[in-house]
Amino acid sequence: MGKKILQAVFIDRDGTLGGSDQVIYPGEFTLFPGVEESIKLLKNRDVLVCSFTNQPGVSCGVATVQSFESELKSFGFDKVYLCPHRHEEGCVCRKPSIVMIKGAAEENNLDLRNCVVIGDRWTDLLAADEAGCIKILVKTGSGQQAYEKYLNKEYYGRWAEVHPDYIAEDLNEAVRWLTEE
Template sequence: MAKNIQAVFVDRDGTIGGSDSVVYPGEFTLFPFASESIKLLKNDNKMVLSFTNQPGISKGEAKREEFEKELIEFGFDKVYMCPHQHHEDCNCRKPSTGMLLQAAKEYSLDLEHCVVIGDRWTDIMAANEVGCIKIIVQTGAGKESIQKYNNKEYYGVWAKVEPDYIAENLLDAVHWLLKWRGEKC
């Protein structure tokens, strides 16, 4: 694993707050540890990038600008968001890698020196495809995703991918990442 982490991609719903379903801006509440987690990463000079599927945008239920404004206010450096629904066959909706590849191109990132933190196996799959460090949290849909993995409910390539770390929550994930790098939190 790379010790020189260039960027950390963090999922929104279930990872930094909300629940295992989409909560729209204005109603979304951060977990108590989310702000501290983002600050720890930024204090360590890490670019913190949002990495989120938001199909409500294409349904007309919310606006992209509302999500972007909210996430920037939470401390993210840049927002990468897929506004498409499952059936729209785009290349950005996780587990596809479009958002990660776009960020890599824009910031000249080596994705093998980046981290993805999320609560769904789709986050882990996208990270795996491009060589990122993979951390799944047990908040949001995380416990259910981990249970499905442990019960061998995922098939094919989904079953062959393992997270690098299973974290209690985002703060635990950040602490692990910083300690793993040999730094004190």
């Protein structure tokens, strides 16, 4: 990515940091190898590292916002932006909405053009695109399936207009791409 100023990175949780394409609740979730080191690399460069995640299990009573926040901060995240709602609840914060990103930008005085979203689903990229962030798709979790749909032009409407700025095998590759000089 070169010399561009990088203020913050918003990283999806399930399938991007670890776990799988399914939600794994705090206490059972494990990171992919090297992820903690990648988070440290970003923090060592004074990049704000934020979690950016939909967690409908909270509204179902399966987990709490606090349990997700505690876990994510233990992994090295500075801030946690979490939508606790199920899709059918029709909230305004659930990805691909940009409400969480906009709130983070206001709270942390961010220029979203200098921010990145890393995720394994097209909803992550849609939010990044609408917010004006750099978009990275990882092939872990649901990412390989999203990538194949992208290659086969299976997305339509607004979804088809979004193109990743970078496609990485995993989070570690995405961070290397962001931090190489």
